[in-house]
Amino acid sequence: MHDNQPTNRGDLASVSTRTLEIAVALILFAVGALVVYDSYRLGSKWGSDGPQSGYFPFYIGLLICISSVVTLAQAVSAKASAGKPFVRWGPFKRVLTVLLPAALYVLCVKFVGLYVASAVYIAIFMIWLGKYAWWKSIAVGVVINAIFFMMFEVWFKVPLFKGTLNPLGFLGY
DSSP, rough: OOOTSSSGGGOOOSSHHHHHHHHHHHHHHHHHHHHHHHHHHHSEETTTEOOOHHHHHHHHHHHHHHHHHHHHHHHHSSSSSSSSSSHHHHHHHHHHHHHHHHHHHHHHHHHHHHHHHHHHHHHHHHHHTTOOOOOHHHHHHHHHHHHHIIIIIISOOOOOOOOSSSSTTGGGG
16 A cells, blocks of 8 residues: 555545645745834844844844745745645544643633643543543642642742632632
8 A cells, every 4th residue: 555545534644744834934934024024114224333123133034034935945846745644634633632632721821820720631631531530630630739839839939820810819829
């Protein structure tokens, strides 16, 4: 069987490597162009008292644009990666099982803080992916974050973000 042909439905290819290389090159070019434009607006020349505020960012943006054009040219001219899949759906689904909850965790940190969000995140992952008992998962999540709380807040006196709702406010922290 040829390397690019799927063996089962879960192995279907998603997007080709070439397509993603072109997309990333275009996105990075747009970011570089934005940096160049805004740096030029701020002043990208060498003034009488030294470089203006946009001098160094202007050249960094210019390097990003040049690198993106080179990457784009290589991706467009490359015939070998035209049919080569970037990722197959089976492995991509496994990546998403970690990526999506991690993105939700980051969102939750804003509201309930690092300690509570981390305890819930650990417990959910232990239950969902690790197939541990719910009571063990909750206990591990709470104990680990209680240790972190003691270490940072009490012993090191380094306050970590508690969230806009501050569910640990009753502790006096």
